[in-house]
Amino acid sequence: MEEYLKLFVASAITNNFVLTQFLGLCIFFGVSKNLNASIGMGMAVTSVMTLSSLLAWAAYNFILEPLGLQPLMLITFVVLIASLVQLLEMIIKKHAPALYNMWGIYLVLIATNCIVIAVPITNVELHSNFLTSLVLALGSGVGFALALILMASLREKLQYADVPKSLQGLGISFILAGMLALSFFGFSGMITL
Amino acid sequence: MKNLWDIFYKGLFDQNPIFRLALSLCPALAVTSNVTNALAMGLSVMFVITANNVVVSIFRRWVNPKVRVPVYITSIATIVTVLILTLQAYLPDLYKELYLYLNLIVVFAIILARAEVFAAKNPVIPSFFDGLGMGAGFAGAMVFIGIIREIFGNGSIMGVNILGTSYDPALIMILPPGGFIVIGLMIASFNLIGEYQDKLKAAKQGSDA
Numbered sequence: 001m002e003e004y005l006k007l008f009v010a011s012a013i014t015n016n017f018v019l020t021q022f023l024g025l026c027i028f029f030g031v032s033k034n035l036n037a038s039i040g041m042g043m044a045v046t047s048v049m050t051l052s053s054l055l056a057w058a059a060y061n062f063i064l065e066p067l068g069l070q071p072l073m074l075i076t077f078v079v080l081i082a083s084l085v086q087l088l089e090m091i092i093k094k095h096a097p098a099l100y101n102m103w104g105i106y107l108v109l110i111a112t113n114c115i116v117i118a119v120p121i122t123n124v125e126l127h128s129n130f131l132t133s134l135v136l137a138l139g140s141g142v143g144f145a146l147a148l149i150l151m152a153s154l155r156e157k158l159q160y161a162d163v164p165k166s167l168q169g170l171g172i173s174f175i176l177a178g179m180l181a182l183s184f185f186g187f188s189g190m191i192t193l
Numbered sequence: 194m195k196n197l198w199d200i201f202y203k204g205l206f207d208q209n210p211i212f213r214l215a216l217s218l219c220p221a222l223a224v225t226s227n228v229t230n231a232l233a234m235g236l237s238v239m240f241v242i243t244a245n246n247v248v249v250s251i252f253r254r255w256v257n258p259k260v261r262v263p264v265y266i267t268s269i270a271t272i273v274t275v276l277i278l279t280l281q282a283y284l285p286d287l288y289k290e291l292y293l294y295l296n297l298i299v300v301f302a303i304i305l306a307r308a309e310v311f312a313a314k315n316p317v318i319p320s321f322f323d324g325l326g327m328g329a330g331f332a333g334a335m336v337f338i339g340i341i342r343e344i345f346g347n348g349s350i351m352g353v354n355i356l357g358t359s360y361d362p363a364l365i366m367i368l369p370p371g372g373f374i375v376i377g378l379m380i381a382s383f384n385l386i387g388e389y390q391d392k393l394k395a396a397k398q399g400s401d402a
Binding site for chain 1: 218219220222223263266267270271273274277278292293296297299300301302365368369370371372373374376377378380381382384385388
């Protein structure tokens with residue numbers, strides 16, 4: 001139990017994918033202009049990431065490894081995740097239109113996002129079993145959502161600040177993200193993955 | 194010939210993938226803490242983007258527009274796998290260090306964007322130069338960021354000490370937070386230069402009229 005808790009905290013905070021490994025930055029800077037959108041996106045990424053890393057785990061351990069096809073890992077994962085996202089989109093559109101209106105646009109963005117494909121690859125690298133891959137995916141998703149929501153709240157405040165013209169937009173957001181990364185850096189060394 | 198040069202050249206500055214289009218930022222931060230890694234990553238991306246542009250361009254007549262994105266992604270994934278296996282065989286140290294980010298080349302927006310915007314509509318040779326130019330712009334930007342971060346964070350370039358032993362390195366530059374701050378300042382300076390050029394242009398037009 002303790003081991004899983006450690007892994008969860010490590011993947012959510014000390015090894016936060018966005019702020020210490022720079023993954024998912026496109027979404028991080030694109031969506032964090034708006035707090036509500038960030039919350040939706042955080043939840044969408046967490047659920048897609050969990051589902052896709054379990055699927056990828058099964059594909060790797062039951063198909064690729066027994067057949068000695070490890071070099072095909074990347075192609076398999078990419079195709080799996082892209083089709084999973086497409087399938088999810090269709091199911092949600094049909095059965096939960098309200099949810100689709102909230103999340104639909106984010107789902108398309110997630111399909112080709114580095115953070116979603118990084119988690120299954122990390123799992124292969126760590127030789128995770130079923131439970132550890134589940135915990136790693138959940139932790140990384142929560143970490144991503146946390147970073148996104150914190151950033152969105154900061155950027156909403158930024159609207160009232162007097163920023164020099166050339167720094168406006170992406171420039172100041174990067175510096176802000178640097179400050180946020182600095183505060184997450186305070187946790188490093190506490191737990192290592 | 195002039196056209197091909199223009200196609201190549203626009204990727205270097207006007208449409209620089211990192212500074213102008215702000216695409217594929219993840220690797221620009223993650224592997225630029227030293228120049229060697231930045232250069233290796235830049236060249237890898239350059240190879241993938243050029244090869245993929247050529248493949249997409251050759252097959253552009255036979256790919257149904259409805260399924261084009263999955264086709265492009267599969268082609269990119271295949272090329273990246275070839276690249277990874279080659280690096281694993283010949284440069285194992287580099288492979289170990291860049292492992293995760295090499296895999297992630299698959300989802301770099303810039304590669305898919307070039308396939309979709311350029312290679313799907315143009316013949317093979319211009320597509321090749323477009324890929325080469327975009328790749329070179331990307332690699333150049335990566336090395337540029339790498340040089341700044343390594344020189345301030347470690348006092349060296351490609352592991353060779355330059356600033357001497359009396360320099361006290363600013364460690365933050367090679368740590369993750371420094372990456373964000375450096376890129377933020379770089380984007381700001383690019384904007385500043387762009388504004389200055391616009392002003393010059395406006396002044397010139399004013400005097401012409």
